Amino acid sequence: MPLTVLFPMPALWPEWQAPLTAALAEGGLDARLAPEADPATVDYIVYAPSSPLQDFTPYTRARAVLSLWAGVERIVGNETLTMPLCRMVDPALTEGMVEWVVGHALRHHLGMDRHIVNPGHVWDPTCPPLARERPVTILGLGELGAACGQALAALNFPVTGWSRTPKQVPGLTCLSGPEGLDRALSTAAILVTLLPRTPGTENILDARTLALLPEGAVILNPGRGALIDDEALLAALDAGRVGHATLDVFRVEPLPGDHPYWTHPRVTVTPHIAADTRTASAARVVAENIRRGEAGEPFLHRVDRVRGY
Structure with a gap:
């Protein structure tokens, strides 16, 4: 059965659907990227703080939340998020x-x-x-x-x-x-x-x-x-x-x-333009973390909840 990768950000879906789908395929992952899914079937959540998803309690199967942002201060304190959280470190x-x-x-x-x-x-x-x-x-x-x-x-x-x-x-x-x-x-x-x-x-x-x-x-x-x-x-x-x-x-x-x-x-x-997440390279970072999760390897850029980053 393919993995279910939830992308609960309607505003970002048109920009990210193609590069994330391609990155998952390039990584050899049998995965379905979806903007909506039954929480009980979700294996990974790709996330940004602009998402309407704020309560992670129903996602009992999810192995990790993979942020598209480098900064995680708006999510790290969410008490319902108990699974591993990884921040984005994008080479681009x-x-x-x-x-x-x-x-x-x-x-x-x-x-x-x-x-x-x-x-x-x-x-x-x-x-x-x-x-x-x-x-x-x-x-x-x-x-x-x-x-x-x-x-x-x-x-x-x-x-x-x-x-x-x-x-x-x-x-x-x-x-x-x-x-x-x-x-x-x-x-x-x-x-x-x-x-x-x-x-x-x-x-x-x-x-x-x-x-x-x-x-x-x-x-x-x-x-x-x-x-x-x-x-x-x-x-x-x-x-x-x-x-x-x-x-x-x-x-x-x-x-x-x-x-x-x-x-x-x-x-x-300058209007917050010093650096931006680039979809093609960031999608490969997300796919690599999913591959690691499935292989039982340590996640990249896992957030230390005590330090907050």
């Missing part, structure tokens, strides 16, 4: 994030804005320092943070990575814990935030930690909007403590039209 999503982070890091490092937007036709031949003279700090050393850090290190930026628990990433100076955080921030001419949203990371950039940054530091936040205390960041920008903030994620999205970020001269808003 990682590529997109690396491109966004490297692009904006180079933009600020080279001072491109003053040449691209130069209504006064000011001739300013000031050259930037070399990359090896511009320290970068990455907060978060998961798949995305490690990849971005290594890409910047390959361009000769000295990169410090910080995580809550000790990690080692080749090419990066790795720090951890509260003291490590303060040290990592103190050298960050460019700061990139790629932490998950958890109770321990919310407002990790507040008035105290922002004050640790070197004068004029640049902040890039493609991680989670709640990592930053918005009022504290605006105050630091107004005071010149922070030179610029390029922000891709926000507590409320779309960002309200009257939010101060839109008009602040030291803020760039």
